[in-house]
Amino acid sequence: MDPVSEGRLERRAAMAALVKDRGDLLVVPGLGSTTWDLAAAGDDDRNFYLWGAMGGAAMVGLGLALAQPGRRVAVVTGDGEMLMGLGSLATIGIQRPANLAIIVFDNGVYGETGMQPSHTQGGVDLASIAAGCGFRTCLDVRDETALTDLAGRLKTFSEMLFVRVQIAPEEPPRVLPLRDGIELKNRFRAALGLKA
Amino acid sequence: MSTAIEWPDRLFAALQRADVRQVGYVPDAGHSRLIERCRADADIRDVALTTEEEGVALAAGAWLGGQRAALLMQSSGVGNCINMFSLARTCRFPLLMFITMRGEWEEFNPWQVPMGSIVDPVLKLCEAEVYRARKPDEVEGAAERAVQTVFGDERIAAVLLSQELIGKKVWTK
Numbered sequence: 001m002d003p004v005s006e007g008r009l010e011r012r013a014a015m016a017a018l019v020k021d022r023g024d025l026l027v028v029p030g031l032g033s034t035t036w037d038l039a040a041a042g043d044d045d046r047n048f049y050l051w052g053a054m055g056g057a058a059m060v061g062l063g064l065a066l067a068q069p070g071r072r073v074a075v076v077t078g079d080g081e082m083l084m085g086l087g088s089l090a091t092i093g094i095q096r097p098a099n100l101a102i103i104v105f106d107n108g109v110y111g112e113t114g115m116q117p118s119h120t121q122g123g124v125d126l127a128s129i130a131a132g133c134g135f136r137t138c139l140d141v142r143d144e145t146a147l148t149d150l151a152g153r154l155k156t157f158s159e160m161l162f163v164r165v166q167i168a169p170e171e172p173p174r175v176l177p178l179r180d181g182i183e184l185k186n187r188f189r190a191a192l193g194l195k196a
Numbered sequence: 197m198s199t200a201i202e203w204p205d206r207l208f209a210a211l212q213r214a215d216v217r218q219v220g221y222v223p224d225a226g227h228s229r230l231i232e233r234c235r236a237d238a239d240i241r242d243v244a245l246t247t248e249e250e251g252v253a254l255a256a257g258a259w260l261g262g263q264r265a266a267l268l269m270q271s272s273g274v275g276n277c278i279n280m281f282s283l284a285r286t287c288r289f290p291l292l293m294f295i296t297m298r299g300e301w302e303e304f305n306p307w308q309v310p311m312g313s314i315v316d317p318v319l320k321l322c323e324a325e326v327y328r329a330r331k332p333d334e335v336e337g338a339a340e341r342a343v344q345t346v347f348g349d350e351r352i353a354a355v356l357l358s359q360e361l362i363g364k365k366v367w368t369k
Contacts, residue, residue, distance in 0.1 A: 048260060053283040063257025066218055066241050085350030087246030114209060181287030194262045
């Protein structure tokens, strides 16, 4: 393993661990790698894959969490996508949705566009920003034990949660899910018992 | 006939009739009364945004979860939303917007003109239906048409609330 990747989790394995035994968790991945990671972990009607709308993943999660207070919602996105929507952490911070977890797979690079360094590699600390926005629980996940603990928490958490998962800057082969937005929307709603 | 004071109440009534449960907004003087009404209503979740495009994503999430949302903003906010509109366009999410206009009638601040002057064509390029209300008694009808377009046809619609409705901004006190 190269020095940059050392001590960091493998992204596909991390996503698989989080959704393996997901219960009734609703999952919104951000555009790019986290969408491919979630697809690779296995398709599910309760995944709302984002193929665009960069910077919007956390807010899609907020609207969903407010509409479905009885279900837990996990947004799993990358550091670049989160950086484009940093203000949404402030917006979520004052709404305090008890059923929303924002999980950032942080590898310090923009993997989709050629591995250019992201601001987190330059020292921007997303967990501190989330804490400053009012997230009382901000977790840093760096190893398998913490990842297993997080997977468990996703079934029990009862206040909004921010998690940084430190992943290696690797680029596994793309696994492309369904990309018809209307179909993704309709099947997600149907899975919740709503009219498609 | 509606008076100048009550048109925000008519917008609020339209939101209630449409069963809108989440209202995203960037604070705006023209929408201050409507925002106040939403904040005071226990059945409506008011979501203060840091920038308008957050509201486009909020509305998408709300619809995924079975709730209707609306977005309140000033004309300058339309520019901030353009890329995020692709979410509503690609997935055909209902998106209802009430937009107060700046940069037209009696505008003092020239910095408001560049965006204000292109709001209508920009929205149309983004496949939104645009309804204009210039006088208080046009507000309710425009809102009802927009609600029908958005939730009846699952499309994007905006009501543009002309600056005449809101009045001149007072710059010196």
